[in-house]
Amino acid sequence: MKRYIIEIVLLTLLAVGCTPKEEPVDALMRSKVDALNKASFQNRFGDAARSERYARRALQYVGDSLPDYADGRLRAWNNIANSYLSRAVHDSVYVYVDSVLNFEGRAENLEVEQTLASLLKARTLQRHCDIAGSYQLLYDIEQSGLLDGRGEGLLYNLARSEFYITTTTLNYHYRNKSQYQQAELLTTMEKRRGELRCDYGEDMSFNYAIAYGYYALCEDSTNQARYLGKALDYCFDNFRILGDSLRYNTYHLANTYQMVGFMLWSPRIRQDSWQRNARRLDEICGFIRDAFGFDVFDSTQFPSTETQFSSPFQNLALPFLREATSLFFVNDDPYQRLGAVVSTGRYCMAAGDTLSARRYFNEALIDTSMLGVAPKFEAMLYEGFLTSGCAQGNDDVARWTRKELELLNYIKQNEKADFILQQELNRAQHSSGRFMLFSIILLTLAVALLVTLLLLHRRTKALQRETARLQAAKQQDIERIANVETCLSVLRHDITPFISYLQNDHLPDELKREVTGQLIRTFENIKNWTNLSIPSGLQFRCSTVSLQQVFDSVASSVNNFRGDALQLVFEPTAIAVRGDRLLLEILMRNLVNNAIQHTESGSVTVTAATCADDARFACVTVSDTGCGMNDEQLENLFRTDRRIDSSSTEKGYGTGFGLILCRYIIKKHDDNTIRGCRIWAESRVGEGSQFHFQVQKEVEN
Secondary structure, three states, rough: EEEEEEEEOOEEEEEEEEOOOOOHHHOHHHHHHHHHHHHHOOOOOOOOOHHHHHHHHHHHHHHHHHOOHHHHHHHHHHHHHHHHHHOOOOHHHHHHHHHHHHHOOOOOOOOHHHHHHHHHHHHHHHHHOOOOHHHHHHHHHHHHOOHHOOOOOOHHHHHHHHHHHHHHHHHHHHHOOOOOOOHHHHHHHHHHHHHHOOOHHHHHHHHHHHHHHHHHHHHHHHHHHHHHHHHHHHHHHHHHOOHHHHHHOOOHHHHHHHHHHHHHHHOOOOOOHHOHHHHHHHHHHHHHHHHOOOOOOOOOOOOOOOOOOOHHHHHHHHHHHHHHHHHHOOOHHHOOOOOOOOHHHHHHOOOOOOOHHHHHHHHHHOOOHOOOOHHHHHHHHHHHHHHHHHOOOOOHHHHHHHHHHHHHHHHHHHHHHHHHHHHHHHHHHHHHHHHHHHHHHHHHHHHHHHHHHHHHHHHHHHHHHHHHHHHHHHHHHEEEEEHHHHHHHHHHHHHHHHHHHHOOOOOOOOHHHHHHHHHHHHHHHEEEEEEEEHOOOOOOOEEEEEEHHHHHHHHHOOOOOOOHHHEEOOOOOOEEEEOOHHHHHHHHHHHHHHHOOOOOEEEEEEEEEOOOOOEEEEEEEEEEEOOOOOHHHHHHHHOOOOOOHHHOOOOOOOOHHHHHHHHHHHHHHHHOOOOOOOOEEEEEEEOEEEEEEEEEOOOOO
């Protein structure tokens, strides 16, 4: 008891250390914790003491260096609880599983770890014959939905596998077998077996649970031979796994030997059922002889006993039960040792070998650690004491009789509590079923109404979308018509002067080249205009664009036909923007060409800077010392809905394809980057003009 109090104090101190801290996770230390927990898990069947040592080291690392690693802490607690269950230290099992169940911190695997803790507790309650408490835990787990496939990974597979194993053990080992025959459970387990792989230890536990279930179903005389064959197949599967030296395990080998012994001894399995499965049994006997050196038919290893069994198969059970008992004494679980000596002693009593039976029963008196770990086996033990003549006097008889009656009464009360719980849960499920049916009817009506409303809503939305589509199409048609009218008007305005110049036979060659260049640029702008204004035309390709590269490209492509009279200046810049480089070059080239065209002398200067009123944008300015524009001309710039007044644009900047194209390019940037991209102009007659446009600035790292 003192040890248990110390463990509770240590767990409390560890829980206090679980308060969240803002510290980085030590990846190396975490990997050590995970490795130790994995080693503890892998040793759970082979060496429970070693499994506990690994888990406690993991717990120490968590407490010293990783107080926030709740998953590592929970895994270690469950591993320690499992190691105590393997040694029948049941009070300590409750301490650690309750620590997991009462954990209130945050953990990624909290749900599945608490489920595994509940299963460990359920199995411990079964050993104490508290089948009502065990069933309540299993019922709660099933209702929680953990088995519906939400979680993935080894822990979830382990939880599902352990749920089936624990449920099978409860139904076929601790309850009245004839009352709780559930072949559907075994069928479900067989179907899900392939997807619940964890490790070979869990595979063997799963095989044993299914084998025990089919052994219990052998009460069904109609299908007895088939059920017996399936039970033998699962036992043989365990022997094959154990035949691999890397997977050998004393605990599972003893369990499987004992299972075969139970089936051979069972009086309810008819001899004809065994004869139909004799070949399977021969294969098993041959395999264990070759793999483990255990010869069932070696009379020197297992001396013959005077028996009362007429069936040779029942006589064959003793070697299996004896070998299982020997192996269980190598194991440090007093629960399994008690079950082994009681089973073998009862067999010897049934066979008429009272002396051998007494020897097995007396093992429990020699090794007192076997007492008090399992009421079911202990009641059988006291019955064996009385029937085999172990008593030295009347005091022993009275003491053992009283103890047996107390245990039988305790078991009976627990069976009654389980039966009452079953009835209550069945009534609750029945009431829940009626309520569910009523709810389904109401839900069906509600769904039907909702579907009707949804269809009406979708129909209304569809009509609205169709109306909006038609309106958008109409607007596009209007815009296309306006674009065509503008295109024709601008085309007439821009091309007419060039044709007049080219018809002049006395026009100097230099001026002819200039006019030809302007005409070519006009047609290039018409092509770009068409690509941008027609749907599914030129695609916008956004990227990071260096303005200096755009400046260099434009500077090398524009033609300064003014010569020395006009200075063309591109001020260096380190600014980068988000946009389409090709479109930005078209935009810049048009603005620069436009400035050169309307500036007789002086300069055209191109600059770039971060916008003063919004640092998200970069502003590019093309300034000239040309003729300038009046207010009316400024107002009509970039407009596509006004006809060209040639008289007002003859000496001004006009509204030709170049500026309209610039407006469309800026609109493309506004639609595809961030809102706020725009283009505008400032000018005074006789003092020149400044054309500005702003686009998104690239964020500096």
